[in-house]
Amino acid sequence: MLHHIPKLMIVVAATLAFVGSAPTAAHDVTVGQAWSRASPKGAKVAAGYLAIENHGTAIDRLLSASSAAAAKVEIHRMSMQDGIMTMRPVEDGLAIPADQTVTLAPGGDHIMFVGLNAPFEEGQRIPVALRFERAGRIDVDFEVGPVGAKGPRLQIASNASQVAVAPPPKPAPAEEPFFTHICGTRVMADVTVMPGRHGPVEIVVKLEDGDEKPLSVDALSVTLSNLDKKIASVAAIAERLSSDTWKVRMTAATDGKWSLALGIDMGPGDRIDVAAPILIE
Ligand SMILES: [Cu+2]
Structure with missing residues (x-):
């Protein structure tokens, strides 16, 4: 009999989480295949990739992202300018056109975890809150693959109980690089x-x-x-x-x-x- 209780608690928690973040247009945008790579020793950053599907009839924009695992999470756009590959954070958001899927993959636009609180380790799940202009907040876990991984592993259905939350960032020193x-x-x-x-x-x-x-x-x-x-x-x-x-x-x-x-x-x-x-x- 006792073994039913944890299940019930998970259902309640999931319902609350949904109510707490339920924006009206959230069902128009789904995110999946969110993955990252184990970070090499000493790395302060890690890239993240995912697929964002907009099955609504209006354009949406990924405006920002945040995570407890890094000091900040940026959306990086890559483009060629005068023969130089230029990387800069997006300023007006990453457009997700109506009825399309935008896939962030190595070599192109990506999510950047800057100032890692701890190195990403294979098998970890990194919780990220994505903020969309229309869909509002969507939470997703980035699954960490091995060093040098080239794509997402098979997504394993699971509840959020194994999420690793890193400690908050340290205060910045006075003479900051x-x-x-x-x-x-x-x-x-x-x-x-x-x-x-x-x-x-x-x-x-x-x-x-x-x-x-x-x-x-x-x-x-x-x-x-x-x-x-x-x-x-x-x-x-x-x-x-x-x-x-x-x-x-x-x-x-x-x-x-x-x-x-x-x-x-x-x-x-x-x-x-x-x-x-x-x-x-
Ligand atoms: Cu980057």
């Missing part, structure tokens, strides 16, 4: 600018391949260009710290919005350029 993640189709770069203030800065770049595994390249150059003020771009060749990590000292002459571009020599005749905006105080 600026951190960003640049995503290209063949490379991803974790970029730390220390300090995140104008003047002399040290930039450390850690490279991963398209499957988020450590990437060793022949050479790396860094170019800083100011987007607000008329300041000549500065470029420098980075020095190798380890097989996948590079360091360079440069000067960001003023505060504001800069573009940080990486020229990555993958091998003879194979160069990749990626760029992303950075904010210097």
